[in-house]
Amino acid sequence: MEDFLKLEREGAIALVTMNRPHTRNALSDEDVAEAFERCCATLNADLSVRVAVLTGAGAAFSSGGNLKTLAGSVGAGLGEPVLSRHAYRDGIQRIPRVLCNLEVPTIAAVNGAAYGAGNDLACMCDIRICSEDAVFAESFVRLGLTPGDGGAWLLPRAIGLSRACEMSFTGEPIDAQQAYAWGLVSRVVPAGELMPAALELARRIAVNPGPALRMTKRLIREGMHTRLDSLLEMSAAMQALAHHTAEHGAALEAALHRLSR
Secondary structure (H helix, E strand, O other), rough: OOOOOOEEEEEEEEEEEEEHHHHOOOOOOOOOHHHHHHHHHHHHOOOOOOOEEEEEEEOOEEOOOOOOOOHHHHOOHHHOHHEEEEEEEOOOHHHHHHHHHOOOEEEEEEEEEEEHHHHHHHHHHEEEEOOOOOEEEEOOOHHHHOOOHHHHHHHHHHOOHHHHHHHHHHHEEEHHHHHHOOOOEEEEEHHHHHHHHHHHHHHHOOOOOOHHHHHHHHHHHOOOOOOOHHHHHHHHHHHHHHOOOHHHHHHHHHHHHHHOO
């Protein structure tokens, strides 16, 4: 079986491709969570990486759970509810833990269907852009299920409570333009222009100093759930670190040089 994730580099940009088009890049196979853990550990450890782009091979971004193996891998086929609980905790729930703690900014380049856990996977990324072919659905309820991968936390933060409830309670898909209108994605481009657009955005991010990017992402993530005074204290600490980086020194010197001309 081929590796679920293919990792490529363009300078400071990591291009991460879910590479199982025959399963529509389903996320519930046993090795998928481990693949994300290995990939995120690699990117966190490599300080030359400044931004990551996540996309899917084939026609789909990710179909979410693999319906052919769902019952046997995490569902009633396991025999006891407690086994399903551990299957989720030890399986797909590892993905939001590692992806939301990935230090570098992430761009989801959604090339096609993002259903169920695939929709939630896009929400785990910091920025989402999509092709005109993209379709999004929080479709768990249509299978008599609930979001088992953190979607109930992720989706309201991406599009607001009312719209997240509409998507979650109906299970109905929304197209690329509706996703843009609701703020689920920040840009819609023609299918053939998706990866060039994602990489162009990644390059605009990657020109900035790596330490500042990583700390800015951490502050934004912490700001989603912490108190202002706690975030201010963390901001002061990280700003103190930033002041002492070589990248800040070089950028400050260049800015002062421009002002003196």
